[in-house]
Amino acid sequence: MKFRTKLFVGFATILSLLFIFSFIVIRMFFIMNQNMHGIVDDNYTKVRLANNVRSDINSLSMETNELLLDANMDLLNERSNRIRQTKISLNTNLNKLEQMFESQSDENKLAQQIQQLHGLFIESNDAAVELLRNNKKEQAISWHNSNTEPIKVTLFESIMKFNKLQEYDMDQSLAKSTDTYYFTIRLIIGLVIITLLCGIFVAIWVFRSVTKSLAHIISVMKQAALSERSDQLPRIEVETKDEMASIGHVYNVMAIALEEHAKYQKQANFILQEQNWNKTKVAEITAMYQGVQNLTGLAKIFITAICPAIGASYGVFYNRKEMEQGLPRLIRAGAYAADNKEIGFDSFAFGEGLVGQCAAENKVIVLTEPPKDYIQISSGLGTASPVQIAIVPVQFEGNVIAVIELASFREFTPSQLQLLEELTDILGITVNSVAGQMQIQQLLNESQMFTVELQTQSEELQLQQEELKTLNEQLEEQIEASEKKSMELGKIKTVLEEKNKHILLASGYKSEFLANMSHELRTPLNSLLILSQMLAENKEGNLSPKQVEFSQTIHSSGKDLLGLINDVLNLSKIESGKLELDFDWVHLKKVANVVERQFDPIASNKGLQFHVRVADEIFDTMIYTDEQRLQQILQNLLSNAFKFTEQGSVSLEIQMIAKEEVQGAPNDSLSELTLAISVSDTGIGIAKEKQAVIFEAFRQADGTTSRKYGGTGLGLSICQKIAQLLNGFIRIESEEGIGSTFTVYIPISGVRSELPALTNQEAAATIDSNSSDAIKESDGPMDISLKGKKILLVDDDLRNIYALTTALEAHHIHIIFAENGKEGINLLYENTDTDLVIMDIMMPKMDGYEAIKEIRRNAQFKSLPIIALTAKAMKYDREKCIEAGASDYISKPILLDQLMSLLRVWLYR
Numbered sequence: 035m036k037f038r039t040k041l042f043v044g045f046a047t048i049l050s051l052l053f054i055f056s057f058i059v060i061r062m063f064f065i066m067n068q069n070m071h072g073i074v075d076d077n078y079t080k081v082r083l084a085n086n087v088r089s090d091i092n093s094l095s096m097e098t099n100e101l102l103l104d105a106n107m108d109l110l111n112e113r114s115n116r117i118r119q120t121k122i123s124l125n126t127n128l129n130k131l132e133q134m135f136e137s138q139s140d141e142n143k144l145a146q147q148i149q150q151l152h153g154l155f156i157e158s159n160d161a162a163v164e165l166l167r168n169n170k171k172e173q174a175i176s177w178h179n180s181n182t183e184p185i186k187v188t189l190f191e192s193i194m195k196f197n198k199l200q201e202y203d204m205d206q207s208l209a210k211s212t213d214t215y216y217f218t219i220r221l222i223i224g225l226v227i228i229t230l231l232c233g234i235f236v237a238i239w240v241f242r243s244v245t246k247s248l249a250h251i252i253s254v255m256k257q258a259a260l261s262e263r264s265d266q267l268p269r270i271e272v273e274t275k276d277e278m279a280s281i282g283h284v285y286n287v288m289a290i291a292l293e294e295h296a297k298y299q300k301q302a303n304f305i306l307q308e309q310n311w312n313k314t315k316v317a318e319i320t321a322m323y324q325g326v327q328n329l330t331g332l333a334k335i336f337i338t339a340i341c342p343a344i345g346a347s348y349g350v351f352y353n354r355k356e357m358e359q360g361l362p363r364l365i366r367a368g369a370y371a372a373d374n375k376e377i378g379f380d381s382f383a384f385g386e387g388l389v390g391q392c393a394a395e396n397k398v399i400v401l402t403e404p405p406k407d408y409i410q411i412s413s414g415l416g417t418a419s420p421v422q423i424a425i426v427p428v429q430f431e432g433n434v435i436a437v438i439e440l441a442s443f444r445e446f447t448p449s450q451l452q453l454l455e456e457l458t459d460i461l462g463i464t465v466n467s468v469a470g471q472m473q474i475q476q477l478l479n480e481s482q483m484f485t486v487e488l489q490t491q492s493e494e495l496q497l498q499q500e501e502l503k504t505l506n507e508q509l510e511e512q513i514e515a516s517e518k519k520s521m522e523l524g525k526i527k528t529v530l531e532e533k534n535k536h537i538l539l540a541s542g543y544k545s546e547f548l549a550n551m552s553h554e555l556r557t558p559l560n561s562l563l564i565l566s567q568m569l570a571e572n573k574e575g576n577l578s579p580k581q582v583e584f585s586q587t588i589h590s591s592g593k594d595l596l597g598l599i600n601d602v603l604n605l606s607k608i609e610s611g612k613l614e615l616d617f618d619w620v621h622l623k624k625v626a627n628v629v630e631r632q633f634d635p636i637a638s639n640k641g642l643q644f645h646v647r648v649a650d651e652i653f654d655t656m657i658y659t660d661e662q663r664l665q666q667i668l669q670n671l672l673s674n675a676f677k678f679t680e681q682g683s684v685s686l687e688i689q690m691i692a693k694e695e696v697q698g699a700p701n702d703s704l705s706e707l708t709l710a711i712s713v714s715d716t717g718i719g720i721a722k723e724k725q726a727v728i729f730e731a732f733r734q735a736d737g738t739t740s741r742k743y744g745g746t747g748l749g750l751s752i753c754q755k756i757a758q759l760l761n762g763f764i765r766i767e768s769e770e771g772i773g774s775t776f777t778v779y780i781p782i783s784g785v786r787s788e789l790p791a792l793t794n795q796e797a798a799a800t801i802d803s804n805s806s807d808a809i810k811e812s813d814g815p816m817d818i819s820l821k822g823k824k825i826l827l828v829d830d831d832l833r834n835i836y837a838l839t840t841a842l843e844a845h846h847i848h849i850i851f852a853e854n855g856k857e858g859i860n861l862l863y864e865n866t867d868t869d870l871v872i873m874d875i876m877m878p879k880m881d882g883y884e885a886i887k888e889i890r891r892n893a894q895f896k897s898l899p900i901i902a903l904t905a906k907a908m909k910y911d912r913e914k915c916i917e918a919g920a921s922d923y924i925s926k927p928i929l930l931d932q933l934m935s936l937l938r939v940w941l942y943r
């Protein structure tokens with residue numbers, strides 16, 4: 035039975051007992067209560083009624099007595115009334131009493147007796163009263179004393195008896211009630227004892243059944259706790275079906291789990307022990323070869339230690355050795371149990387035999403039960419073949435650096451093989467570090483030798499250092515002196531800088547002055563050149579030859595003056611640093627073409643040969659430089675060459691040379707590649723002593739030169755300065771009477787050989803840098819007449835207007851003119867049939883740019899050709915003209931031919 039059920043049963047029993055017990059006690063009390071009621075309700079009432087009867091008889095008797103004694107007849111009726119009333123009360127009480135009796139009981143008999151006596155008494159009393167009434171007083175008294183009184187006494191005796199009977203009854207009931215009480219008390223005590231016993235029994239029953247199972251479980255558990263074999267634990271025998279049985283079950287399951295755990299732990303312990311054994315062995319063996327400094331020693335110690343450790347009876351250690359020639363080999367370095375015959379081969383190549391194969395594959399090879407004649411292991415007692423042979427590679431970072439071969443009489447256990455593997459892993463590192471150490475040792479020896487040498491050298495150095503120290507001291511003294519000087523120099527420098535500022539200011543003023551002056555000179559020169567040319571042309575034929583010659587002289591002098599002005603302007607620009615270079619890709623072939631086309635007519639004029647040669651390898655090359663300045667240098671050199679050569683030839687050669695080929699360059703600005711352009715002639719040549727002088731401004735080789743050849747002496751100095759701006763220089767080689775060669779060297783910062791397609795414009799030769807692109811572009815329809823065309827000329831210089839008008843009118847062109855921009859525009863609106871506008875740029879009120887912009891704003895004149903007239907010929911002036919809307923530009927002084935071809939181009943587009 036379950037422990038819980040037992041408890042339920044026990045407590046239910048106790049509760050039932052308590053219930054029965056309570057019921058009985060209540061029942062007992064009920065009976066006792068009834069008894070008490072019996073006494074009070076029955077006996078006591080009877081006694082009371084009997085006493086009432088007695089007192090009524092007494093009072094009736096007394097009334098009768100008084101009546102008899104007094105014999106007052108007046109009171110007779112009153113007393114008879116009282117007697118009657120007393121009789122009624124007596125009757126009533128007697129009737130009540132009678133009703134309470136049970137038939138056949140002693141009581142009843144007594145009651146009947148009382149009843150009878152009462153009847154007799156009344157009759158006797160009534161007879162006495164009747165006698166009295168009949169005035170027979172004495173008879174009445176006698177009657178009363180003889181009859182009535184005895185009846186009364188008997189009646190009283192009966193009543194007494196009755197009362198006694200009732201008292202007896204009451205005593206009986208009390209005794210009965212007392213018995214019931216005691217019985218109840220005993221019953222309660224009995225029931226309490228029974229309940230207690232029952233409770234004790236249940237408690238003992240439950241307690242015993244629990245403690246018995248618990249004791250069993252505890253004893254089994256104690257056994258389990260004390261058991262030495264945790265893999266075999268005692269079990270709890272489950273016989274009951276209560277909670278203890280569940281505990282037993284649970285315990286048994288736990289015991290199974292514990293046994294399994296114990297088994298697992300045993301296994302783990304075993305593995306751990308094996309690992310520990312392995313680690314101890316590894317530690318022992320690795321400790322053995324600590325401090326070994328050569329590979330042979332290491333091999334011997336290792337093989338001697340490993341063989342007993344893993345139960346091998348035979349062992350050989352092969353070390354890898356790099357051969358001076360050919361592939362590395364495995365050389366025997368140590369053996370275990372070697373006998374006189376020595377074990378194994380001396381060496382193996384990689385892949386040779388099983389040892390070589392093991393090294394080549396970097397894999398363990400195990401041979402089980404090799405043939406009897408494979409190898410014999412012998413001791414003093416006998417000889418036998420091994421059962422297993424293991425060949426193990428030793429590696430470091432994937433490279434096999436040694437091989438170990440071991441033989442055993444028994445098969446190697448997994449833990450032995452594990453130990454072998456771990457040891458070979460560590461061995462790999464050790465072999466490598468020993469090899470490294472050996473190498474370091476060797477290097478150390480070498481370095482020691484070097485140290486000795488170094489020491490000797492350092493001693494020498496120390497000596498030198500001391501010498502240097504002395505020198506240093508001397509130098510310091512000199513530095514002090516030089517510092518003083520440099521301070522003085524600093525002061526001088528400040529003074530000089532101050533002066534320099536003044537000079538720069540002055541030079542600025544000078545340049546400004548020169549620029550303005552050249553502009554002022556060019557403007558009048560413009561009309562002078564135009565008009566003198568027209569005179570020289572003598573179209574009307576009204577001038578004498580002499581006059582024509584004069585005109586020609588005026589024209590050529592004007593041209594010379596223009597050249598001089600240009601040169602002075604150029605030089606002043608260069609000197610004041612205002613000359614700006616415009617670098618771009620320049621095609622060498624084009625440079626050559628330009629000068630060739632320019633100078634060919636002059637050569638044929640003078641009857642000279644003219645050769646232009648561009649080295650083949652650079653014919654298609656483009657270089658990065660300022661084309662205009664390069665052209666300027668070449669034009670200058672070539673015009674000098676033609677000027678100073680009367681017969682023979684002039685040649686131009688362009689080539690690219692290496693920096694080293696240029697000897698004595700004045701600065702090291704030359705780059706790896708240098709452009710060398712030579713202009714050679716067979717002219718008068720220059721004396722050695724004059725060769726340096728001619729590069730100075732206004733200097734000529736011969737003071738009389740200018741008289742014979744003309745010139746200002748500025749050309750070469752401008753060329754030299756431009757070359758210097760381009761980081762290059764000009765060199766001269768010349769012999770008097772034989773000829774001269776001027777070579778320009780310019781460093782090349784960039785070379786390009788793939789040619790962008792040349793536009794017509796680029797390919798066309800430029801004759802004069804002052805001329806416009808349109809002229810360059812076309813050869814000009816020279817023969818086309820401009821007759822009848824209407825041109826508006828806007829210029830503030832009346833001389834110019836006059837000269838141009840005269841010149842253009844000679845071609846039957848209709849000219850209208852204005853003196854400033856504003857006027858020009860007004861005039862244009864009046865003459866909308868104007869074919870072309872020539873617009874001067876520098877004008878008062880409204881300048882040329884403004885006026886051109888204004889004209890272009892009107893859609894009507896969107897395509898009207900406007901030629902701008904610039905005086906300074908600055909590069910940016912031209913760009914500004916085109917930007918403002920000019921179709922083309924021409925610079926002052928105007929060359930008539932140029933102007934005419936420009937007009938043709940724009941009027942016959």
Ligand code: ADP
Nearest residue numbers: 674675678719728734735745746747748749750
């Ligand atoms: P210009 O030629 O205007 O006098 P340059 O500066 O060009 O001035 O030349 C200076 C001088 O150098 C010339 O006057 C001349 O005496 C001499 N010279 C220049 N080039 C040659 C040359 N190719 N042959 C002979 N002498 C020359």
